[in-house]
Amino acid sequence: MTTGGSIAAAVVFSLVLQAIGLLPVVLSDQYDVAYRFTAHAGSDAPKTAPSYFELEGQGFECQWFGVPSQPLARNADPSAYDVRCTTVDTDGQGLRRLEAALKRSGWGTASSGIEMDMQRRASAGWVLLSISAFILMALVLARATSEGWGWSSLARLRWRVVPLLLTPLFSAAAVVFIGSLWIGGQAPGQAAPLAGGMAGSMAGAPLFYLMPLAAALPEEAMFRGWLHERLFGRLPVWLAYLLIAELFLLLHLGLVAAVFSGGASAAVAVVQAAGVFCISLALTWVRRRSGSLGLCVLAHAISNLGAMAMVLAG
Missing domain, CATH: 3.30.70 (Alpha-Beta Plaits)
Structure with a gap:
């Protein structure tokens, strides 16, 4: 598959993955x-x-x-x-x-x-179905990824596993912290709800809290697995990093739309989008440093947990 075809496939995958993630909320009558x-x-x-x-x-x-x-x-x-x-x-x-x-x-x-x-309110039955679809998609993509998940490489990393796991989370936290100072400077005395928007729907069903964690499986299988293998080696390294990060941001269409909505919410969305972009750069770096797609899944899940904690605290 050509580079253009790989990018187009990643765009389609992003839309499908987002649609599956919305099922528990859209199809609920509560x-x-x-x-x-x-x-x-x-x-x-x-x-x-x-x-x-x-x-x-x-x-x-x-x-x-x-x-x-x-x-x-x-x-x-x-x-x-x-x-x-x-x-x-x-x-x-x-x-x-x-x-x-x-x-x-x-x-x-x-x-x-x-x-x-x-x-x-998210429907628990549709949550289970969506999570099952996430896992199935991840398995299909893993079979198309020649390097596999790379669990055996974790033993060779030893103590370096911990900083690699936490790098995406810390990179996003740094962006959000700097963004909070920027937004706070624009609107003195007003709180900047950087994590806002998710809490209402996430509170719908306890199982819905698993969705961001389960989504890390197919997202990493696509972006740090299948797409990583097709872009690196064909493109300059810096361009491959940026393309994967751009496509990963496209997966979060809600943030992209909010950036262009105007008003105070747009400034918050810019910070959130920058955080997502940096998470993707960091995850791709983890993939190249460790050789383990499985480590990327764990690091992605940890980053999602951090975002969820910020949502619930806000």
Whole structure:
């Protein structure tokens, strides 16, 4: 296959891999919903604000955040609270049930109403199917990779395995740290949610946390395996590095689209895209230094774990 054909195949593979990764969310009929509102106690409200409501089999976990800093009105109830409730909604009736549950418990809401934020909840069954597809794709690509996974080479590396494993993670962390300083300088006093966007859908099903780890298998089999063997040796080394990194970034189309969206989110996306680009450069370097595709999979998984931790912490 020609160099151009190899690049085209990597583009198609990236699109297919992304489509498979989206299946658990797109094909689910459940939503993680967060409601935000200001509540005030009625005459029959309990003295303690309830942390859980349930109506018609649907439960709402709620957090109460004390008296708002800004009064609702001149005669605002001093017992008013900022509230955030979360639930899983399967039929679109969550808002109605929450309002009814609040009223039944003696609590009312401010005239501003209830704000709602919805994220489609990942389906566990589709997560398992997607992970199985990832593994199958990785195995097929591994058979087309003449050098294989290179597990035997790890014994020869000895202590060097640890720095090689951590290099992609540290390179991305350095980019994100520098980017945070840059974004913070642009918007003083405003937090820069560099890892934002994933947490809502990832919280859908516990198995969905495995998706970024499982995705490391086919991604590395393609970019540090099949594509690595077809570009290095045919192109200058620096160009092969850059092409693989560019195609790897294309795999993360959401970031690429966000870069051109404008506004503050675009600056965040630029930093994230730079981090992904550097991870790819580092992983390709690990592949060439170690000769082990398996080590690249482990290093990629560790980098994904670091990104997941940043998402959940943010």
